[in-house]
Amino acid sequence: MEKQIDARGLNCPQPVILTKKALDEIEEGRVTTIVNSETARENIKKLAASMTCSVDVQEVGGEYHISILKEKGLEGPQFENVAGKNGLIVLIGSDILGTGDKTLGRILMNAYIKTLVEVCPLPETIILINSGVNLSIEGSEALKPLLELEKMGVEILSCGTCLDYYSIKERLAVGQVSNMYTIAEKLNNGVNTIAL
Amino acid sequence: MKTNGYYILAFDSTHHAIRVEEQLKQRELGGEMVPTPRDIDASCGLSIRFLERNLELVRDLVDSSKNRVRLYRVDGVGGKAVYIEQEL
Structure with missing residues (x-):
């Protein structure tokens, strides 16, 4: 072959x-x-x-x-991580990017996530907290690019407390529910963390 | 060269892009707001990507007399998108 x-x-x-x-x-x-x-x-x-x-x-x-x-039989553990362990963590604390008009902020956040799919390096982990969890639920415009990122090996973590607070836990459609311990560890171990 | 079956409208005005996106939504024509690809414009603009089957409806909807709008057909060459400018 x-x-x-x-x-x-x-x-x-x-x-x-x-x-x-x-x-x-x-x-x-x-x-x-x-x-x-x-x-x-x-x-x-x-x-x-x-x-x-x-x-x-x-x-x-x-x-x-x-x-x-x-070679047959030589494959390692299932390859799952195109993103790789590069220690790049993106912390998204809102569904709005930047300060100013909210409509524009939402457009910018969706545009940012769509663009992440097309640029390198891919982050190792994306952490969504507070209204950032609105991005990972059904009906979100950012859902499709987030699913693509997940397929490429990016870990997507949504804050469980936040999903619960906004009563949208059932609508989570990508990645895993995470807690503050995991989030704190990820941030502590990050080599390069971008907080938005 | 493969046609991907979609087109892009690249707007000079952000407000214009938002307005057109709302109109497309109202008419259930779909359309997705995306950042203007670097190959089209290096500045940080907004574009709307839509399906070829809605091309004529979108053409009727967009008024380019006040704000500049450019229309591109999106073709693919081995996974890379190529933007071919079209008349609006």
Whole structure:
């Protein structure tokens, strides 16, 4: 089984997602991904390592041909984390981004979460507290991008106290309910924390 | 090249974008507010993404006489979106 993926010019994290999909589809064999950025090359190498696949990179005229060999029975624990353990935590404390007009703030927050799907690096964890939990429930405009982020390995934690306070616990539609202990630990262990 | 079946309206005015989004919602035409892609405009603007089947209805709705609005068809090349400007 041999597959080739042309991921030249694609925005991060697309090359990683395409490669992971190709590797998931085969039981054993080789997947070669072509990229033209060093960031994409490094991210794909990390992906291969996390899936216990051997990897070989060749530079051809400024492009990288990354050849990944998947062997039967050698897969590590199910690969779940395209996002990786980079210690980047995004703490979202409101469904409004920035101070000022609320309508604009809601639009900006939704735009921010939609954009997170398309830029690198992906956060390791997104923590939603207070009215931030309005983003992770049914009917939220941010739900679809949050589900995509979760699929790419981003951990999404919604504050249980907050879901309860706003009586929306039953409507939670992505990620897990979390408590202040977990949230405090995540923030303490974060390497880079962005609080919005 | 693959057509993704959707279009983007890129607005110069944020207020205009919000107004059009409300009108689309009222008429149940869907449409989703998204940040204007960097490939279209480097400034931090708002766009509305909508399905091709609503193209004519959206064209009728949008008044570009006062505020500049640009229309793009979204094509895909190997997973990367390409924006082709169209006449509004």
